[in-house]
Amino acid sequence: MAEMELKSVRKAYGRVEVLRDIDLTIGDGEFVVLVGPSGCGKSTLLRMIAGLEPITGGEFSIGGRCMNDVAPRDRDIAMVFQSYALYPHMSVERNMGFSMEIRREPTARRKGPVAEAAKTLGLDRLLDRFPKALSGGQRQRVAMGRAIVRDPKAFLFDEPLSNLDAALRVEMRLEIARLHQRLGSTMVYVTHDQVEAMTLADRIVVLNAGDIQQVGTPLDLYERPENLFVAQFIGSPNMNVMDAAPGQGGLILGSGAVLAGPEDARHVGIRPEHIEIVEGGGDVTAEAQVVERLGSDTNIYTEVKDIGPLLVRVSGNIALSPGDKVHLRFPPGKVHFFDAGGRAIRAARDKVQ
Amino acid sequence: MAARTRNAPVLSAGKYLAVAFYVAFALFPLYWLLKIALTPERLIYSDGTALWPSTVTLDNFRTVIFASDFLGYFGNSVIVSLTTAAATSMIAAAAGYAFSRFAFRGKRWVVVLMLLTQMFPLLMIIAPIYKIVASLGMLNSLTSLIVVYTAFNIPFATFLMQSFFDGIPKDLEEAAMIDGCTRFQALRKVILPLTLPGLAATLGFVFTAAWSELLFALMLINSNDAMTFPVGLLTFVSKFSVDWGQMMAAGVLALIPSCLFFLFIQRYLVQGLTSGAVKG
Numbered sequence: 001m002a003e004m005e006l007k008s009v010r011k012a013y014g015r016v017e018v019l020r021d022i023d024l025t026i027g028d029g030e031f032v033v034l035v036g037p038s039g040c041g042k043s044t045l046l047r048m049i050a051g052l053e054p055i056t057g058g059e060f061s062i063g064g065r066c067m068n069d070v071a072p073r074d075r076d077i078a079m080v081f082q083s084y085a086l087y088p089h090m091s092v093e094r095n096m097g098f099s100m101e102i103r104r105e106p107t108a109r110r111k112g113p114v115a116e117a118a119k120t121l122g123l124d125r126l127l128d129r130f131p132k133a134l135s136g137g138q139r140q141r142v143a144m145g146r147a148i149v150r151d152p153k154a155f156l157f158d159e160p161l162s163n164l165d166a167a168l169r170v171e172m173r174l175e176i177a178r179l180h181q182r183l184g185s186t187m188v189y190v191t192h193d194q195v196e197a198m199t200l201a202d203r204i205v206v207l208n209a210g211d212i213q214q215v216g217t218p219l220d221l222y223e224r225p226e227n228l229f230v231a232q233f234i235g236s237p238n239m240n241v242m243d244a245a246p247g248q249g250g251l252i253l254g255s256g257a258v259l260a261g262p263e264d265a266r267h268v269g270i271r272p273e274h275i276e277i278v279e280g281g282g283d284v285t286a287e288a289q290v291v292e293r294l295g296s297d298t299n300i301y302t303e304v305k306d307i308g309p310l311l312v313r314v315s316g317n318i319a320l321s322p323g324d325k326v327h328l329r330f331p332p333g334k335v336h337f338f339d340a341g342g343r344a345i346r347a348a349r350d351k352v353q
Numbered sequence: 354m355a356a357r358t359r360n361a362p363v364l365s366a367g368k369y370l371a372v373a374f375y376v377a378f379a380l381f382p383l384y385w386l387l388k389i390a391l392t393p394e395r396l397i398y399s400d401g402t403a404l405w406p407s408t409v410t411l412d413n414f415r416t417v418i419f420a421s422d423f424l425g426y427f428g429n430s431v432i433v434s435l436t437t438a439a440a441t442s443m444i445a446a447a448a449g450y451a452f453s454r455f456a457f458r459g460k461r462w463v464v465v466l467m468l469l470t471q472m473f474p475l476l477m478i479i480a481p482i483y484k485i486v487a488s489l490g491m492l493n494s495l496t497s498l499i500v501v502y503t504a505f506n507i508p509f510a511t512f513l514m515q516s517f518f519d520g521i522p523k524d525l526e527e528a529a530m531i532d533g534c535t536r537f538q539a540l541r542k543v544i545l546p547l548t549l550p551g552l553a554a555t556l557g558f559v560f561t562a563a564w565s566e567l568l569f570a571l572m573l574i575n576s577n578d579a580m581t582f583p584v585g586l587l588t589f590v591s592k593f594s595v596d597w598g599q600m601m602a603a604g605v606l607a608l609i610p611s612c613l614f615f616l617f618i619q620r621y622l623v624q625g626l627t628s629g630a631v632k633g
Contacts, residue, residue, distance in 0.1 A: 052530070073533045077531065078532075079528070079531045087543055089546045102532060
């Protein structure tokens, strides 16, 4: 069993609190992604799980056993570093089999697992090379191979793809997803890239400034963000947020448009892909400023008088050029409401019940 | 474009000329040393500044090796320099690792104190050192030299080693520790092999410093048995004459161990051993 449990875990450097009261349970075999902007404490949290960073307060356990004072080597985990951290003076083969070498497994016994991991990662021809003779993607694979050969209870990934180019990143992302399907091990993955988070995770943990903002499945976070931060962090392009004030008939936007919604809402959010372009009427009228044609989609950067910029994304191609006036409709079920403190209003009601 | 191609040979010839001039300039004293060592005693003054000796002889070397105490001095120097280099490098490596990897209370003060020791001219502290060594009854012993040299070389060697450790990514140790190493195992199996160039540089630096040190050796050693080679060289200066030929021959011989030592460590001085560890 590799269930991990964090109970009000804290981290502070001197008086600076980096993480506050983190409560999180990671199920056996679950793929959890820690995501957040840089400096939010996600890497620190991962390093605490790995045992590379002491835990200031609270309790962390793996499989029910308290790990607070257990050395990294005894936690039975493997980690893939952002920098790959390959041993430069060892061949690929020795790099991958290093954990077995440390366990004093005889050379003959090491061959099997190393060869098997190398085969699945397409490294079988590179076993005699040294890290400096490998490309970035190959180094990344060796780092993953080393983790696989370690045969741990849990894998930790610290922004493993951020040094790769875009095409390779997509490829390795797939590789990691396959690895998780094949091994079924617990995996904790840190990234600042929300696309990686959405595609890989069983559950996403959104962190900001040392606090957990929300924990949920990718679709949960997309459809039911609990606060403004999560709403704007998850989803690409970002959610549009407009200020609102209570008034006659519902909520009044800056432009004077009226929307039906809870009266304590101060912010209204709608995702670019949910805004509809209509022939006439609609909720607001906007002027298109920049039109990006991606082929599959079109991004229209618009400006609404007294509201500000609004991004609209429509599927396929549409005939529109900068300067055109468009009527936009916000479908009622797709609009998110947030109170003055930025908390989602639906979430607040759920709590009351 | 055409002008550049026409200029290129001239330019590179100029570059080589400049390098050749520098090399000649730097090596000339060594050549002069060798030249005088090979000149027969009676011709040293008559040959004067002629660039080439009129007669070549090995007499000076023969005298130095077989008819003087030079081999004894030489042996003393080897013992002192090797022991100092080994002891200093070991301590400096440990201290440098600690400075590079750990945050601990008083670290800044230790660094400041170590820097402070490097600020005094040796002449200022030579008297107190003499007093200390004398009252310990260690005058005229090689041990006193080893202890003093080690103490004086540790600060610089520590900073040197620290910079080499700083150059090795922390991720490597952490990866090793996750792979199942204790911190010591990670140090031995991953960090140490990567620090070999740094260790070699430190060994070489301390060895040469100890090999050519004169001031302390002169103060702390009086007996012929414990003299190191720089002090021994002075015995060629007598009250009424200087045995230039023999002195130079001894000097040439003294270069040999230094050369051998660097020949031995030069393969570790090759740079770029850590390349490929992390995304660079």
